[in-house]
Amino acid sequence: MNFEWTEEQRAFRDTLRAFLKAELPDDWESIAHHGPGSAEITRFSRRFCGRLAEAGMLFPHWPVEMGGQGLDAWYQTILAEEMWAAGEPRGAQYMNVNWIGPTIMRYGSEEQKEKLLPPIVAGNAIWCQGFSEPDAGSDLASLRTRATLEDGKYRINGQKIWTSYAGLADNCFLLTRTSDDRKRGITILIVPMDTPGITVRQIPSIIGEGDIHEVFFDDVVVPEGARFGEEGQAWEIISYSLRNERLGIPRYHLARATLDRAVGLLKANGRWEGEAVKIVAALAAALCETARNDCYAIVEKRVQDLPIGAEASSARYNVVLAERAVAEFVVEYVPQALIDAEPYLKMHHQRGIVAGIASGAAEIQLNIIATEVLELPREPR
C-alpha cells in the first residue's frame, strides 16, 4: 500500500493550483459562495472552462480518442478536489465532463454527438438534469412526466423539481415516461431549454442562489431525434452514467479545507484554547479523512477496472458524516464566520447540507449498505 501521490500526480495538482491562482479574480470567494448554479458563477464558468479547455485541463481523464489525455481516475479525483475546494469555478460544467459528455459519446446518435459535444469540449455548455419530480424523489422510477410520440414528434407534459442550473441551462437531460413499465418505460429526451412550453421557477433556498428550480413542461414539442438512446433505455443509460459519478463531488476535500480554515481563524483570534474545541475538531478531521480514504479505495478500484458495488454507498455515507461534523464544528466554535467576512466558511456551510440529499439520500445509502454490503434479508415491499 502507498498513500502518497506520485510525482506526476503532485505536478498535476500543482499545475491546477497555479492555474486557479492565475485565473480566479481576487474577490473570487465572495463570488463562489453564491453557489455553482448562480448567475455569477455560471457567467464566470463559461470563460473559465474555456480557459481550462485551452490548457488541456477540462477533461484530461477522457480517453485520447475522445480528445482527452487518457489520464486515470486519480487525476480526475485530483481535478475534482482542487476545483471543488476552490468553490467549483466550473459551475454546472463539472457535470458535463464527469458524465454528460462521456454518456453522449457512448450512447448518442452521430447527429447528437456533432451538435452537443463541441460546446461541452469548448467549456461553454450548461446542462441541467431533469430527473426528480414532486412525487418521484428517492423513488425515481415512479416518475410521471409523459412523452408521447405523435407524427414523428414527442409531446411532453409534466413537472420536474429540484433541477439544478435549470434557469441558465442550454439543454436538459430529461427523463420522461413513454410507457407504464416502471423502469423500462422511461426514455431520455434532450430538450433545449428555450423550447416553447417550458417554464422555469427558481426555488429560494438556504443552500445558495440559482441552485434548485421547478421546471414545468406544458405541451412541449421536440423532434423524434431528441430521443437519446432507444425508448425505454433510460435506466440502463443512467446506470452507466452514474457509475462514473458514483462518488460524486469530493466533498471531504472542501470539508477538510474548511475545518483547517476554521482552526486557523480560532488560532488567529486566540480562541484555540482549552480541550473541548481541539477534541471536537479532531473528531471532525477523523471523519473527513475516513471519508477520503473510503473514496480513494473506490477510485483505486476504478483505476484497476474492478467492479464497484455498494461500498460506494458506504463512502458516500461517510462523506455525509464528515460534512455534518465540520458544519457543526463551525456553528459551535466560529459562528461569527458565517455572517461576517468569511465567505469560504459560509460557502461550505451552504453546500454541505446537500450531501445527505442530492443524488441519493443518506438513508437510501444505508438501505443499500444493509442489503448489499451486510447482505441482510430484504425489507418486505
Next chain:
Amino acid sequence: MELSISEDQRQILDALDGLAKPYASVPIHDISFALTSDALDAELAGNGFLDVAAMDDLGPETAAMVVERLARLPFAVETAATALVRPLLDPELPRPLCLVEDGAQGNAVRFLKPGATVVVVGAGGVRSFTASEAHIATAHDESIFAYPMAVLKALPAETEMRAYDVPAAQVLTQWRIGLAAEASGLLAAALAATVTYVSERKQFGRPIATFQALRHRLAEAQVVSNGCYWMTMKAAVSGDAGDAALAALHAQEAARRVTYDYHQFLGAMGMTLEHPLHLWTYRLKALIGELGGRGAQGLAAAEAIWG
C-alpha cells in the same frame, strides 16, 4: 496511491487464516468472559507472524494487517504490542507485552501477569521491566473486558527498569496504530456476529433484520467500522503521529458507537455468555478507555495536525 495489498501480504494473510482456522469458533463448552489459547499464542509466535514489521517489503502495515485479522478471532491474543511496538525496542523481549503510560499505577492492563514484559511510556522516556507478583494487584484470567487483565499496583524504581533510546512519541504512535488495527478486527467480527443473528432470528413472522430501525444502525456501524480499517492502514504506512492519533480516535469513537447497539439487537441473547458476541464487544470496551480514551486521542491528533 496504491491501496491494494501486495502478493506477499496476501500470502501471509492466507497462511495466517490457515493457522487461525481451528480457532475461528468458540469451543462448545468454553463459556467464559474471556477466551485465550496458549496453543494459538505459541503457534503465532513460533511462525513469525508477529515479527513481520521488521521484514523487508512487509513493514508495519503488514503487522497491522496481521493484528486486524487475528482480532477477528474469539480468542484474545496479545498481538498489537508485540507486532508493532516490540520491533522498536528489542525483538527478543518476552511476550506478552503490556503497554502502560507513566503514572499507570492503579490502571487495568491487558495481558498483565507475572512474567509479562511491561513497557512504560511517557515523559520519563521508554522503559521496560518484567512483571512479578509484587507489581500486580490481582490477575484476572478472564476479566469482564474479555481480555486477561490485571491492575498494575506499582512500578519498580527507575533504576530497576531497562531504558531504551527510542522517543516516547514514536512508541505512542505505534501503540495507537496497534490499537486501531485491533479495534478494526474486533469491529468487523462483532458486526458479522450481529448480522448473522439478526438475519436468522424471526419475530412478527419475519427476520428482525428486515426492520429498518436495525438495518440503518447496522449500516452506519458498517460505515464507521470500515473507515477504521483504512485509517489504520494509512497510519501504519505513514507512521505519522497525526494519522495514528486520528486512527485511534476514530477506532475508539466507532467502538463507543456500536458496542451497546450490538447487544441490544440480540435481545436477551445479547446478555448471555453463551453467545460469543461479548468476546469482541467487551474487548472493544477495553480499547475505548486505553491511552486516555477519545479525549486524549483527540488532543494528540489536534496537536499533531494543527499544533
